[in-house]
Amino acid sequence: MAGKQVFSPDGAFPRALKNFLLWFLPPAVLITLGVYIFYQQQTVSERRILLVQQKQAVQIMHRRISAALESSSKVTKTLAELPVFQDWRKPPDRQAKDYLAGVFLTVMRNFKIYDQIRFLDCSGREVLRADRQSGPPVLTPEKELQNKSDRYYFKIGIELGPSEEFISPLDLNVERGKVEIPWKPTVRFVRPVFDGNGRRIGVMIVNYLAEGLLHELTLSLPELATAMLVDRRGYWLLGAKPEFLFGFAFPERREYRMQKTHPKAWAIMQAKDQGQVFTRAGLITFSKFEPQGQLPAKPTWTLISLVPAGEVDRLVGVYLHSMMLLWAALSAGAGIGAWLLARNQTRRRLAEELAERNAQHQAALKNLLAISLEGGDLKRQLQEALAIVLSIPWLSILPRGAVFLTDPRETRTLRLTAIKDLDPALLSICARVPFGRCHCGRAAQSGELQYSSHLDSHHENTYPGIQPHGHYCLPIMGGGQCQGVMVLYLLEGQVRRAEDASFWEAVAKILASIIEANRSAQELAESEARLKAVVNNAVEGIVTIDAQGTIESFNPSAEKIFGYSAREVIGQSVSLLQPPEVAARHQEYVERYLAGGEARVIGIGREAMGRKKDGTYFPLYLSVGEVTRGGLTTFTGILRDITQLKRYEAELTKAKEAAEMTSRELLDKQARLDEDLEAAAGIQRALLPARLPQRSEIEMAWHFQPSQHIGGDIFEAFLLDRDHLLLYMVDVSGHGVPSALVTVSVHDMLELHSGNVIDSDGRIMPPAQVLELLDRQYPLERFGKHFTITYIVLNLASGRLVYANAGHPPPVLLRKKRELEYLEAGGSIIGLDMGLSFEQGEAKLRPGDKLLLYTDGVLEYQNAQEDMFGQDRLTGLLADSFHLSLGGILEALRRGMGEFGHGAPPADDVSLLALKYRGPAGE
16 A cells, blocks of 8 residues: 655645745735845845854864863873872882883873873973874884973973963974974873872873864864864964964964954954854854863964855845846736745745655654664564554555565575565565575675566566565665665555665664664673583682672582572672681772782782681682773682692691602603603694795795793795785794694694685685684683784785784884884684684785784793883884894894893794795796
């Protein structure tokens, strides 16, 4: 049954003609007067609307700049009040500077809007500076640190009180007396820094890059208006000609100020904080902005919206010439006036009909959103959603339809899930529809709406007696792939309407959210069930408490250990399970840990005493982990009753003499164990590349330094076909024979003919897909091991490099111009089996570029002071040795590590694999 079509622009002309005849009959004078009144009303109305719109737009600009400055002010305050300053020494010790450097770099990595973070001492000397420059943030070497005592922001900041802050005017960053090129519009946030005794120790300065904020201000206004920003002196910061901007920074531009180009508006701005004025240039809407808070000196900016005079005239409809012609010819004026009134009346009616259509549109979407929030059975939700769509009058569709879902068990197949008045013959014919078949399958395959006004050649699923009809087949897209298809029936010959497109897009998004939310809820329930099974079947007791010491969970093993049931202890204080003297100090310890990070058990593990339900005490081994979510901290204790272990230790002490008599047997066993370890080491050495691929396009080299323990490092490089080279590097957790066995297994999984790097059709498997396969094949609960991997496929002909990392240190790409690029795309470590996908990255190698793969044995190599070699030292060595050959680079790294650690053997394997790209063969 076709519904009422409430919006019909095609009927506008007959309606307007009828109204014209009605309005043309009155005397010409009255018609002329009506036209004039209408013109005046339109002019006043349009001007009023324009004024309100521009005032609201400037308010939006005001809120955006306020939010940006407030956020940066909070960051500066947090940095100035870091705990490390409480015991700050002069000069500062290395540990304090390293901590402060780590905080600076972390903030700049997470917030791209900051160009520099600096800490200056009371003399104006830079103690520490993190600078973004042209790439990732880096620390400025000490020899390049500068004295900023002559800069205005330091002179102001050093005089501020503890709660005061200075926000600088917006200007261009200056380095060594010159404006930095390209320009960096900068606002500086300055706060004084005090130690724990209230003594002033320096100034914290954060350089906020305002370029993004200026861009956001331009986007705050409609297209017809221009966003502008000037400082209190009238200098242009945004919106003027390029040669007018930042005139205060360039002597030759000092004359370019707003009071020269817009004197009338500037005079009004000096007297008022906000307002609007019409000038020859157009409509100017302005609002002054000053940062809030305790600031000794506040920068003042004026936010401006300019609607050019031509746009103002076009919007308000200046028809003076037409009015003169109208009055010159009364009859012609009367006819034009009557037509204008008739046309406006018709448009108003059409607008009302359009509003009615939109109301039905919004009501339908609101009902669909309500279904998406209900949760529950997916089939029921889709059935209700289908009924809502079919009941919308303006769609003019038949009350028949269905919803298909993609079948997770059969790739690229649709499964009939929800139906409404569907012909019984279709229930079996369309129960399963492959992608690409019939209209529904074509919608799923293409991801685009499929329309048909009648039964055509694409209607492949048919049956005897089928009635003529048309189709809308709407693909439901989510997560970059098709989640399902909604099919709706049309009257034969019904024309597709372009104005329906936005509604179909909204319906598809809501249906996709319903499907994804339902599937996510199902996966979450399954994950929670698996976790619950692990906790309930764990041999160790597992007890969870909140920060106040209240017990939140108590697994079956904990019930056996303490003699309490979970019902008896949940909601009670953990002191119920502790000796009185421990319980009395427990909350004090937790509060001290949360305040300062002092840990006795958390993340460490130690022996303790527990108290059972019958009041007896017993020894236990306790390890506590911490999780913070939403600002709430939860502690999970994993404990084991070691009463029997203590008894064994006592017996072992008594049996010492007997043990000495059997020492020879133990020595024999140790010898056999040494043989096993040597065999494991032999396995690991056998997996190292015996011979690297020899091709004219590349040059390769590697270095492997084993640790004192048998580790789990392997790497490999071999040709997948004539044009593609595979490189990978693996680091298995732990040491000894188990790690070596996992290493062998992974090596076999990634063999050329294993079917895991090249599929049965001879296609090279994408790196992300290979990592997802490994994540499923090596779950942590099966092997007790996890590992990291970087996996790279290089096209030797084109230099295109496709890669993915699984928790592995990112490979380093050394560009010919001495630029270092880290290949960071990927995901979590292999073994968690969390069902997460891995991000896949790409890079383009040019002739002369070099690539280095390495394990964390390089980064975590320690010297006698337990300082780590780290990413910064690796980056510095690579930058200094870029000009060397591959062997020279590897030797420089080996020598640099040796000098850093004074020749100490590594605690973990050190693996290095290097490649130089010479370019396609023949170049």
